[in-house]
Amino acid sequence: MKTKTQNEGRVVFAFSFSIPLSQNRCSQFLSHPPAAALNPSLTALSLSPSPRRSIFRRSRTTAQLTAPLSLFLFVSFEVLAFSLGMGLLSIIRKIKKKEKEMRILMVGLDNSGKTTIVLKINGEDTSVISPTLGFNIKTITYQKYTLNIWDVGGQKTIRSYWRNYFEQTDGLVWVVDSSDLRRLDDCKMELDNLLKEERLSGSSLLILANKQDIKGALAPAEIAKVLNLEAMDKSRHWMIVGCSAYTGEGLLEGFDWLVQDIASRIYMLD
Helix, strand or coil: CEEEEEECCEEEEEEEEEECCCHHHHHHHHHCCCHHHHCHHHHHHHCCCCCHHHHHHHCHHHHHHCHHHHHHHHHHHHHHHCHHHHHHHHHHHHHHHHCCEEEEEEEECCCCCHHHHHHHHCCCCCCCCCCCCCEEEEEEEECCEEEEEEEECCCHHHHHHHHHHCCCCCEEEEEEECCCHHHHHHHHHHHHHHHCCHHHCCCEEEEEEECCCCCCCCCHHHHHHHHCHHHCCCCCCEEEEECCCCCCCCHHHHHHHHHHHHHHHHCCCC
16 A cells, blocks of 8 residues: 655655454464565565475476476576566665665554554554554655554564564664553563563664553653663663654654664764
């Protein structure tokens, strides 16, 4: 889906897709994500199953002649089958060299509002949101940067698979349901585990204290105290922002900081 929206003077272009998974297939998929899923520009190819079994059946006679010839025919058939996809991939790679891209991983407990936040930033409809049992990927042009946002489901049964999405993460967004007082200890434990990951050690951390529009929700300062953010490693760049995915309040403030902090580390700022 390709959209173009206007958001407080910002023109946002986005290309997105999602992979809905049934509950009984979710764990299996997340434990073995497609190799191409580690690179957003390759994901389109990962969704197209390769007819390897039928190729081997057709190549059986050839394989009895010479192995190199069989391999050549196999590769040729693959190239032919995915020629359109590879052509698109070549274009994407050329564009990627010119663009300033950032890989953002958005995680948090289930029902914290992650998907709603992504849609709200992009100006999309948030009236009907389904729980993310797999993951959603959305590519957004934000200011002069391209954000590849990975929105990963937060159900307890699949949190152990978050580690499959840590590679090359520039920014980590941790979303907290500020009104869910009962699970704040669980929230703190999961965040502590994430911050121990070496692959995320250099990532900028944005904590969104979501659902500030709900009566009884804790303020950002209170959330920071519960999460014991002051005890965090001093080398970590972090910020906590109160927000509401429903109204949009605080979202741009948070992402403005995140984008600028990442840019100050990996790009030359103007």
